[in-house]
Every structure is written in structure tokens, then in C-alpha cells.
Amino acid sequence: MRGVVVAPALTAVLSLLILSCGPSQVRSRLEGPYPKKLSDWGLFTGRLAELKPAERVVPYDLNTPLFSDYAQKNRFVWIPAGVAAQYLDPDVLQFPAGSILSKTFSYDARRIETRLLVNARSGWTPLVYVWNKSQTEATLEQVPDPVAMEWRHPSGELLKIDYTIPNTNQCKGCHDQGLGESKTTLPIGPSARQLNRDFDYGGTRENQLVHWTRIGILRGAPAAPPRLAMWDDPSSGSVEARARAYIEINCAHCHNRQAAANSTGLYLTAAETEGTRLGVCKVPVAAGNGSGDLRFGVMPGKPDESILIRRMESVEPKVLMPELGRSVVHREGVALVRQWVNLLQGDCTP
Amino acid sequence: MTRCLLLLCSVVLVSCSREDSVIRAGADFQKRLQEALINAKPGAVIVIGEGKHALDRTLSLAVANVTIKGRGMGQTILSFQNQKSGSAGVQVTASGFTLEDLAIEDTKGDALKINGATGVVIRRVRTEWTGGPKESNGAYGIYPVQCKDVLIEDSVAIGAADAGIYVGQSQNIIVRRNRAERNVAGIEIENSQFADVYENTATGNTGGLLVFNLPDLPVKGGHHTRVYDNRVIANNTPNFAPKGNLVAKVPAGTGVMVMATHHIEVFKNTISDNQTYNVSINSYLVTGNPINDAQYDPYTSAIYVHDNMIGGGGNQPDGRVARDIEPKVGRPIPSIIYDGILDPKLTKANGVPDDQRICIQNNGGATFANYDAGNGFKTVVRDAKAHDCSLAPLSPVTLTTLGSAGGA
Numbered sequence: 171m172r173g174v175v176v177a178p179a180l181t182a183v184l185s186l187l188i189l190s191c192g193p194s195q196v197r198s199r200l201e202g203p204y205p206k207k208l209s210d211w212g213l214f215t216g217r218l219a220e221l222k223p224a225e226r227v228v229p230y231d232l233n234t235p236l237f238s239d240y241a242q243k244n245r246f247v248w249i250p251a252g253v254a255a256q257y258l259d260p261d262v263l264q265f266p267a268g269s270i271l272s273k274t275f276s277y278d279a280r281r282i283e284t285r286l287l288v289n290a291r292s293g294w295t296p297l298v299y300v301w302n303k304s305q306t307e308a309t310l311e312q313v314p315d316p317v318a319m320e321w322r323h324p325s326g327e328l329l330k331i332d333y334t335i336p337n338t339n340q341c342k343g344c345h346d347q348g349l350g351e352s353k354t355t356l357p358i359g360p361s362a363r364q365l366n367r368d369f370d371y372g373g374t375r376e377n378q379l380v381h382w383t384r385i386g387i388l389r390g391a392p393a394a395p396p397r398l399a400m401w402d403d404p405s406s407g408s409v410e411a412r413a414r415a416y417i418e419i420n421c422a423h424c425h426n427r428q429a430a431a432n433s434t435g436l437y438l439t440a441a442e443t444e445g446t447r448l449g450v451c452k453v454p455v456a457a458g459n460g461s462g463d464l465r466f467g468v469m470p471g472k473p474d475e476s477i478l479i480r481r482m483e484s485v486e487p488k489v490l491m492p493e494l495g496r497s498v499v500h501r502e503g504v505a506l507v508r509q510w511v512n513l514l515q516g517d518c519t520p
Numbered sequence: 521m522t523r524c525l526l527l528l529c530s531v532v533l534v535s536c537s538r539e540d541s542v543i544r545a546g547a548d549f550q551k552r553l554q555e556a557l558i559n560a561k562p563g564a565v566i567v568i569g570e571g572k573h574a575l576d577r578t579l580s581l582a583v584a585n586v587t588i589k590g591r592g593m594g595q596t597i598l599s600f601q602n603q604k605s606g607s608a609g610v611q612v613t614a615s616g617f618t619l620e621d622l623a624i625e626d627t628k629g630d631a632l633k634i635n636g637a638t639g640v641v642i643r644r645v646r647t648e649w650t651g652g653p654k655e656s657n658g659a660y661g662i663y664p665v666q667c668k669d670v671l672i673e674d675s676v677a678i679g680a681a682d683a684g685i686y687v688g689q690s691q692n693i694i695v696r697r698n699r700a701e702r703n704v705a706g707i708e709i710e711n712s713q714f715a716d717v718y719e720n721t722a723t724g725n726t727g728g729l730l731v732f733n734l735p736d737l738p739v740k741g742g743h744h745t746r747v748y749d750n751r752v753i754a755n756n757t758p759n760f761a762p763k764g765n766l767v768a769k770v771p772a773g774t775g776v777m778v779m780a781t782h783h784i785e786v787f788k789n790t791i792s793d794n795q796t797y798n799v800s801i802n803s804y805l806v807t808g809n810p811i812n813d814a815q816y817d818p819y820t821s822a823i824y825v826h827d828n829m830i831g832g833g834g835n836q837p838d839g840r841v842a843r844d845i846e847p848k849v850g851r852p853i854p855s856i857i858y859d860g861i862l863d864p865k866l867t868k869a870n871g872v873p874d875d876q877r878i879c880i881q882n883n884g885g886a887t888f889a890n891y892d893a894g895n896g897f898k899t900v901v902r903d904a905k906a907h908d909c910s911l912a913p914l915s916p917v918t919l920t921t922l923g924s925a926g927g928a
Contacts, residue, residue, distance in 0.1 A: 172540060232778035270694055284686070312554075312555055312558055312559075312658060313551045313554045313555050315551075315556070316577075316604075316605070332604060332605070334577075334605055337554055337558065337580075338558050339554075339557070339558055339580040339581070339582050339749065340580065342582055343580065343611075345614075346613075349636055349666070350615070350636045350637075350638065350666075351615065351638070353613075420815065427738065430613070430635060430636075430739055432636075432637065432666070433665045433666050433688065433689055433737070433738065433739075434737075435736045435737045435738055445812075446736055446812045446813065451810060451812060452736055452812070453735075453736065453764065453766065453809055453810075454664075454765055455734060455736070455737060455766075456659060456665070456682070456686075456765050457762075457764065457765065458629060458630070458659025458660070458681060458682055458762065458765065459629070459655070459656065459658070459659065459681065459762050461762050461763070461764030461765055462763075462764065463762060463763035463764060464763075464764045465763070465764045465766075477764065486628070487603055487604065487605055487606060487607055487628040488607050488629040493606060493607050494605070494606070497605070498680065518810060519810070
């Protein structure tokens with residue numbers, strides 16, 4: 171009984187201590203309740219919307235990111251002092267308890283939402299903070315409303331975007347891996363293959379894996395880690411390598427043998443080698459209107475006869491893929507995948 | 521006094537635990553309901569009040585052992601007519617799921633999709649596309665996939681552009697006392713093991729009741745399904761499925777189709793007035809689709825069709841039956857047709873083993889044809905004598921995790 175009474179007092183003292191460490195200190199949590207305000211995590215210093223990282227908060231980029239309605243993304247990682255992420259491949263790195271991944275979605279200067287994945291005691295926990303109009307704070311929401319956005323594509327066209335901010339279940343819909351009872355929530359982006367690229371750390375460019383190792387937040391990286399192609403940089407890989415990287419990051423979180431779209435038999439990881447699993451000459455199973463009048467997932471040499479392309483070019487809810495996070499067509503991504511389908515050889519006659 | 525208080529408390533407690541959350545019509549209905557589903561604790565019962573509730577995005581549930589119930593399939597309606605995002609209406613990825621007494625209408629994609637759950641009860645639920653059969657309707661009404669222990673009963677499925685009730689890649693299934701109308705396929709059991717399908721009515725669909733296996737799926741080799749005491753009547757709606765899908769090949773006027781599967785018993789059903797055929801037993805080969813899946817078994821064996829009332833129909837054959845079979849057998853198409861294609865592995869040694877045969881017995885005066893699809897339709901056999909045999913009856917399905925709720 172006494173312990174119970176003492177505990178809150180202790181906690182209060184401890185939190186005072188933490189607070190007194192100054193505003194640039196990250197305050198991670200291993201369990202809820204989680205802060206209602208993004209600023210309470212202490213990930214950023216100065217004016218919040220500037221996303222100026224606090225001490226030991228490290229910005230990063232991916233070689234080939236998920237397309238999210240042309241939103242720009244700022245990613246940061248924070249790992250508790252004294253511990254480090256463990257190198258893995260091809261899976262995402264193994265981050266220690268308490269680690270925080272932060273991704274802020276913006277259109278030009280306007281911040282829309284910041285998603286956190288916190289490696290809590292119960293596993294990775296998704297939290298979504300929605301920015302206010304005055305851009306002074308972002309607030310935790312479970313079921314955020316969509317945001318109507320207008321954004322000018324470099325071609326000059328004004329795109330009307332029904333920007334969806336995911337609810338907690340939708341976060342898990344993409345981040346859960348494993349079937350049935352063995353589901354676990356995991357990050358998707360920060361694999362060694364995705365992180366293996368240079369980043370501009372305020373004037374000095376350095377490979378991200380080298381940088382992470384040097385500052386002590388990554389252990390076990392080999393001398394020559396694998397690298398995923400950059401979808402939009404032809405010098406980084408062949409059309410096939412870039413298209414497959416693009417398809418992986420946009421599709422494979424569901425379309426793999428251990429995730430939600432396992433039942434479709436369509437598996438779109440960059441490592442997949444079997445043509446049918448990639449949709450080549452594969453008849454649709456439960457695609458409904460997704461298939462349109464097309465017979466195969468991918469028809470070699472014929473993007474216009476490939477369900478994969480049809481789904482990427484659609485904005486109808488029942489047709490479009492990915493199911494979530496896209497309300498306009500990613501023209502540049504589609505162009506790349508079309509190029510890949512065009513290069514495929516063979517035909518689908520029985 | 522104390523006694524009264526205690527009694528009062530327990531009444532309050534009971535009512536709290538039975539209906540710990542009632543979501544009523546009003547502002548932010550969708551948000552309140554989705555929040556309730558996210559925050560539900562295992563064991564929770566979430567009640568949705570009466571009314572036609574408009575939703576514009578997918579509802580999802582990921583917490584195990586939750587019951588969602590309405591006030592009746594005519595009283596509590598989740599309408600997705602103006603759905604803006606997400607394909608499914610209600611999407612469930614949690615075990616121990618029960619859905620009762622409500623309707624899901626006009627979703628863009630599937631109405632109710634349940635993925636990877638153990639223990640699923642769908643009771644008195646209606647899924648419907650209210651504009652009637654249209655290609656633009658969603659694919660599936662009630663759609664458990666990769667589930668175990670599934671009970672679908674006293675439900676109604678109308679207007680799906682693929683299947684009204686579709687159980688895929690699942691195990692231990694009871695589908696009973698449902699009504700499937702004006703879908704492309706009324707009821708489909710696909711790549712699934714151990715299903716009892718009984719006392720259902722399938723009428724006005726393109727095809728009434730289909731049991732089959734498809735290639736290229738992670739869960740293959742469905743087997744053991746009993747189809748009995750169903751009414752499969754006048755399923756003659758023109759096929760309105762988008763073309764690439766397998767069901768787009770189902771001829772309008774299909775009664776019961778058994779394809780590429782094994783250990784299927786079809787008995788005591790009333791199957792009538794299906795204008796292409798009442799019953800077809802065939803391999804996957806007649807679809808003309810390529811097979812790139814080395815582990816897929818496209819053949820059909822151990823099928824026992826007996827004691828059914830079969831009659832009428834066959835007068836307006838459609839699709840491949842009109843193209844390939846009618847020129848050989850004429851009209852009406854016989855009530856039970858068989859493609860005659862045998863697994864070469866079975867015929868190699870001493871003919872087809874007794875327990876692997878296609879047996880057809882006691883179906884009144886039902887006519888028959890083996891249309892010899894394996895040899896270019898060369899030798900049509902109209903006498904069912906070669907199939908006058910019986911197979912051991914299949915055992916009833918038990919749904920172990922559902923306890924008494926799943927009893928047959």
C-alpha cells in the first residue's frame with residue numbers, strides 16, 4: 171500500500187528532473203497514456219513547425235519512399251542513449267525499446283500530420299498528431315478527419331487531393347506483419363537497403379548507415395551493405411531495379427507472404443523472383459472491379475492490359491491501389507512501372 | 521435496502537457489460553463508431569442504434585472477441601453510398617468476431633471482409649447493393665478469407681458483382697439458412713476445407729451455389745463440403761461480373777457447380793429451373809485459363825450427388841455451355857452435366873478407385889450427360905450408369921472454437 175502512495179510522488183520528482191534537463195531533451199514513453207501534444211515528446215526545438223531536431227534526433231531519408239499524394243515528408247529517428255539499432259537485412263533494422271520514428275507530412279510550408287511509431291513495451295505503437303491551422307501544435311487523434319488540399323503539380327496542374335490521415339487501425343493495416351494471431355506492428359521504411367544513401371547533415375554529406383554507426387545508434391552494419399535503387403534516379407539502377415523498388419515500398423507491406431494481402435497470392439517484394447507471384451500472367455482472384463475487363467495482373471509488354479497499371483492509374487476507391495493514402499495518380503511512379511511492364515518478355519497464352 | 525441496492529447494482533452491471541457501448545445516429549456517427557471499434561476491449565459488445573447511417577470510409581476492427589450488433593437488418597443500416605475512401609465497408613482482422621442484426625449497403629468494394637480470423641459468427645446480417653445487379657457493384661457481400669471456424673446464418677446477400685456469400689481459403693465452415701439473391705454467384709466455397717452448406721436459398725443469381733478450387737492462392741486444395749437441403753432455383757440473371765474474374769465465366773443459368781475439388785456431397789437439395797444447367801461437375805481445364813501453379817490440382821474426384829430434386833431449366837444455355845456443349849447435346853441441356861475429365865494419376869493403374877469416383881444416384885428423373893471435354897466433345901454419354909455408385913457420407917462439420925453457437 172505504501173509503495174502505491176510513494177510511486178506518484180516519485181514519478182512527479184522524476185518528471186521534474188526530466189523537465190529540468192531542458193527543452194531539447196526527448197521524452198520517450200514505453201506505455202500510454204501518450205502525450206496529447208506533439209511538442210510534449212521533445213523531438214524538436216524552437217518553433218515546432220520548423221522541425222528543428224532536438225539533441226540526438228537524427229533526420230533521414232529513404233532511397234525509394236512510399237507515395238502519399240505528393241505530400242513531402244520529413245523523417246527523424248531517436249534512439250535512447252546507450253543503446254543502438256541492430257543491423258538486419260532484408261528486414262527493417264531492429265530498434266531498441268523506447269525508439270521513436272517520426273514522419274511529418276507537409277504540402278510546401280503547411281504541416282498536415284506527424285506520425286510517430288514508438289517502440290513501446292507492448293510493441294511498436296502508432297500515434298498520429300494532426301497540425302492546427304496556425305501551425306503551432308499538432309494534437310493526438312485516433313480517427314482524424316480527411317483534409318481537402320490543393321497542390322500544384324510541377325506540370326502546372328492544380329491537383330485536388332482528399333488527403334486521408336490514417337486512423338489507428340489503418341496505421342496497423344499497413345504496419346502489421348504476420349498472419350492471424352502472430353501479428354506484430356513494425357516500421358516499414360528504415361531497412362538497411364532503404365537507408366543506404368547519402369544525407370546532407372547541415373553541410374556535410376555522409377552515408378546514413380555510416381553516420382548512424384559513427385554516432386553510435388547503429389551496430390552490426392557490414393562494410394558493403396545492400397542498396398535499394400532510387401526510383402527516380404536512373405543512375406541508381408536499371409528500370410527493373412527502380413520499378414521493383416517502387417512497387418515494393420508502395421505495395422509489399424500488404425502484398426507479401428506474411429501480411430494482409432497474403433490471400434491474393436500476389437507478392438511484390440523486391441526480392442520476389444517468381445513471375446506469377448509478381449502478377450505476371452496471374453489471373454485475378456478476388457479483385458472484383460479492380461480487374462476491370464483485364465485478364466492478368468501483369469501482361470508482359472502490355473501495360474494497358476495489366477491490372478497492376480489499371481489500379482495505379484485509378485482513383486476510384488474500389489479499384490485503386492494502394493487502398494490507403496492515395497487519392498490522386500502518381501504520374502511519375504506509373505510511368506516507371508509502365509516502362510518495366512513494357513520491357514517484360516513473353517505472353518500469357520495457356 | 522442493502523439487498524435492493526445490490527440487486528440494482530448487479531442489474532446496472534449486467535446491462536453495462538452486455539451493451540457497454542451504444543452508438544446512436546447523430547453528428548460524427550462514423551467517427552464515434554470507429555473510435556469505439558478502436559478502443560473496444562476484448563469481450564465488448566458494441567451496439568449500433570437504429571437508422572440509416574451514412575459512412576464515407578471503411579470501418580475497421582482489429583480487437584479480438586468483440587461483438588457488433590444492430591437492431592435488425594431492416595433497422596440498422598450502414599450505408600456506404602457516398603464512400604470516398606477504402607474499398608471494403610466493414611473490414612475485420614480480429615478473431616472471435618460476431619456481427620449481428622444489421623445491414624451493410626452499397627459499398628464500393630466488398631461489404632464485409634474478415635481476414636485471418638479464428639471464430640467468426642455472422643448472424644442476421646444483410647449485405648446489399650440496392651441498385652440491383654450492376655457491374656459497378658462491389659465484389660463480395662459476406663467475405664471471410666483465411667478464417668477458421670466460420671458460422672454464417674440467417675443472413676441475406678443481394679447484388680454482389682462476384683459472390684453474395686464467399687468463403688475463401690478457410691477451414692471449418694457452416695453456412696446455413698441464408699438467402700442469396702441477384703448476385704453473380706450466390707454462395708461460393710473456394711479453396712476451403714470442411715464446409716456444411718445447408719437450408720440456404722439461392723435464387724435469381726447468375727450461378728446459385730459454387731464449390732471449387734482455384735490456382736495461384738497460398739491456401740490450396742479445398743476439400744470436404746456437404747451441400748444439402750438447399751433451394752437453388754432459377755439462377756438466370758445475366759452475368760454482370762467484370763470480365764477478368766473467374767465468376768465472369770460462370771454461365772447465366774447455373775445451378776450448382778462443383779469444380780476442381782474433392783470429397784463433395786450434394787444431397788437432398790431442390791435444384792430447378794436454372795436455364796443453362798442445374799448441376800455441373802467439371803475440372804478447371806474447361807475454364808480455358810492458363811495454369812502456372814505447379815502445385816494446383818485442376819481435377820475433380822470423389823463427388824457424390826444423390827437424393828436431390830432436380831428439374832426444369834437447361835432451355836437457354838449461356839457461355840461456354842452454349843458454345844461447346846449445346847451443339848453436341850442439344851436443348852434442353854441435361855440437368856446434370858460432367859466434363860468427363862479425369863485426373864491422369866487416378867486412371868493410370870487399375871481405373872479410378874471406388875472412393876474417388878463421381879457418383880450420381882437417386883435424383884428423380886434428372887437427365888445426365890458426360891460431354892467428354894477431354895476429347896474435343898467427341899463421345900457424349902447420356903446414360904449415368906457409369907456413375908451409379910455411392911460414397912461414404914461425409915461427417916458433419918464442428919466449429920470447435922465457437923462452442924454451442926456453432927452446433928449444427
